Amino acid sequence: MAQKPSIPKGTRDFSPSEMVRRNYIFNTIKDVFRLYGFQPIETPAMENLSTLMGKYGEEGDKLLFKILNSGDFISKVPQDMLDEKNSNKLTTKLSEKGLRYDLTVPFARYVVQYRNDIAFPFKRYQIQPVWRADRPQKGRYREFYQCDVDVIGSNSLLNEVELVQIIDEVFQRLGINTTVKINNRKILAGIAEAIGEADRMVDITVAIDKLDKIGLEKVNAEMLDKGISQEAVDKLQPILKLEGSTVEKLAQIETVIGGTEIGAKGIAEMRTMFAYLENVELNTTVELDLTLARGLNYYTGAIFEVKSNDVQIGSICGGGRYDDLTGIFGMPDVSGVGVSFGAERIYDVLVQLDAFPEESLETTKALFVNFGEKEEAYCLPVLAQLRKNGVNAEIFPESAKMKKQMTYANRKEIAYVILAGDNEMAAQKFTLKNMETGEQQLVDAQELINILK
RNA sequence: GUGGUUGUAGUUCAGUUGGUUAGAACGCCGGAUUGUGGUUCCGGAGGUCGUGGGUUCAAAUCCCAUCAUCCACCCCA
Numbered sequence: 001m002a003q004k005p006s007i008p009k010g011t012r013d014f015s016p017s018e019m020v021r022r023n024y025i026f027n028t029i030k031d032v033f034r035l036y037g038f039q040p041i042e043t044p045a046m047e048n049l050s051t052l053m054g055k056y057g058e059e060g061d062k063l064l065f066k067i068l069n070s071g072d073f074i075s076k077v078p079q080d081m082l083d084e085k086n087s088n089k090l091t092t093k094l095s096e097k098g099l100r101y102d103l104t105v106p107f108a109r110y111v112v113q114y115r116n117d118i119a120f121p122f123k124r125y126q127i128q129p130v131w132r133a134d135r136p137q138k139g140r141y142r143e144f145y146q147c148d149v150d151v152i153g154s155n156s157l158l159n160e161v162e163l164v165q166i167i168d169e170v171f172q173r174l175g176i177n178t179t180v181k182i183n184n185r186k187i188l189a190g191i192a193e194a195i196g197e198a199d200r201m202v203d204i205t206v207a208i209d210k211l212d213k214i215g216l217e218k219v220n221a222e223m224l225d226k227g228i229s230q231e232a233v234d235k236l237q238p239i240l241k242l243e244g245s246t247v248e249k250l251a252q253i254e255t256v257i258g259g260t261e262i263g264a265k266g267i268a269e270m271r272t273m274f275a276y277l278e279n280v281e282l283n284t285t286v287e288l289d290l291t292l293a294r295g296l297n298y299y300t301g302a303i304f305e306v307k308s309n310d311v312q313i314g315s316i317c318g319g320g321r322y323d324d325l326t327g328i329f330g331m332p333d334v335s336g337v338g339v340s341f342g343a344e345r346i347y348d349v350l351v352q353l354d355a356f357p358e359e360s361l362e363t364t365k366a367l368f369v370n371f372g373e374k375e376e377a378y379c380l381p382v383l384a385q386l387r388k389n390g391v392n393a394e395i396f397p398e399s400a401k402m403k404k405q406m407t408y409a410n411r412k413e414i415a416y417v418i419l420a421g422d423n424e425m426a427a428q429k430f431t432l433k434n435m436e437t438g439e440q441q442l443v444d445a446q447e448l449i450n451i452l453k
Numbered sequence: 454g455u456g457g458u459u460g461u462a463g464u465u466c467a468g469u470u471g472g473u474u475a476g477a478a479c480g481c482c483g484g485a486u487u488g489u490g491g492u493u494c495c496g497g498a499g500g501u502c503g504u505g506g507g508u509u510c511a512a513a514u515c516c517c518a519u520c521a522u523c524c525a526c527c528c529c530a
Contacts, residue, residue, distance in 0.1 A: 009521090059528055062454085102530090130530090135454085137524060144530065206528095294529090314530065342530035371488080406490035421488060435490070 010134070010142025020363070021356050022145075025174065025346055026127055029147045032169045033125040036162060038149050041124050043106040045131075046097045053098075055105045055328070057297045063132045065142075066095040099131035103148040104298075104325070104338060111152050111336075112329040120153030120334075127343075139313050139345050148319075150338025152326070157269060159337050160302050160321065161276040167306055167317055167339065168284045174346065175355045177309040178316070181289035184270050185299050185320070187253065188290075190263020191239060194256055195232040204228065205293035208240070212291060216240055239290060246274050246288045253290070269301060285309075298322045304339055311349045317341045366416040366452055367409045368395035369402065378425050379418070382445045389453040409435060416452060 007013060014022060030040075046067055053061055074082075077093045084090075100106050103126045111122060127147045136142055149166060151159045164180055171178045188208075192201040203226045207219050214222075219240070223233050239256055242249050250267055257263030270288065277286055284306075294303045301321030308316055319339030326334045350356055366386060368379045379395055386393040396405045409417050419431040430448050433440045443451065 006521090057528095063528085132529080134529070135527095140529070146530070316530075318530065340530070345530060369488085402488055403486080403490075408490090410490040417489080419488070423488090431488090433489075438490090440489090 010136035038123045038125040049098045051109050065099040065131045067097040108325040112331040122152050125149045145343040147341040152336035168282045172283045179285040181292045181305045183292040184266040186266025190257035190260045193260045195235040197232045209293040308349045311352045316345045364392045364414045366393040367414045368418045369405045370396040370399045371421045372399045391452045
């Protein structure tokens, strides 16, 4: 056996049948995005490392794919740096570009760069692959597509509500039952402040995030382990044991964090949002989930995460509000909010639910069997007519054995096969065979077109 | 980055206490059927047993290393 060719770890090829299904997902999502007034943009696969670094936290920086500089880059590196063998320091000399890690940061860069040409609030969608040097596992790849929608340049919570509506509409169209979990970074910050550990918000939220996974005791243990004081952990307990309706939950939280400015603000935001949502018709379940943290550290307000109710897989959509992402690029006080749909996980969910609609699987509708040169000449004008009428049609390119041509049609799941040999040509007709039922009928060119179109 | 799993035909997998020529199913190619596929029957091609080393008279099988793979953790879509 010759050495088998392969592709890098965590990447995938997509066969025609997979592409048809993926396009169905992308098109469904795009349709909904456009319905809400969003416009498409694209940005390059690679960005300057300076725009990428430091936006995703320490972990995120490690997961960036870096692109080696061109030319004889090593000769410019001072010898003492080479001797030091410090990869992090050396990287800055060897690489100044990286593959994008998500679509939000490149979008923020885009907004700042073209601020004078953009009409705000700017509603954009973007569907492109992103790359992460993660270790691949189930539902996790190193190259995957994100479908982002963001509104930038508007503080209104109406945007958050519209995003929930978009999520609802997309998953309704795809036939996936979902739960949208909502939390607010301001509430999390308020909690951290209220229990006297304001600067430990990240550690606290990471621990809380695991609540339904590892349980209350282990969460407490982890926080103590991270150096959170026993007193602070005790104060936190009422919040971890929250129950009741959203309104009740918010009231309970308020008793703990209402005294902090940021916490009060967060609670007010959530109350407004849920009040809006009350008046909107939704299929999906929307719930306040304090254990939702989300790793990306640029979020500052509402955060979202969507899970499939019927299939166990990570979140299939997530996002939130970021008040000052553009500030890093020199454009302060512009708030944005957006969510990202994970196409691959949605794909996996649809496969498991067997929920791809038949009619979305477009293919060739009719194949002309090729009997030879004379017959080709007889078929080609009709083939052209079919295509003009919008019928996906093809002719087998060589006069191979009948069996081979039929097998080809069968394998490609072509619905109709058209046969035209001596008999048909003499009668100025065509034999039209329905590949599913096996039925055949003799028709003229016009009838053929009418049946197929 | 940490822990584990599995590497045998195109694919999914068998392969006994180490023992002659490494098997099956599906797929592929050809024929039965030179104008009819998906069903049936007959035939055929296809394997450095992941790679390198070691133990042994003898290794797909035991040992070591290495690479790849998948899964879990961390984190995330």
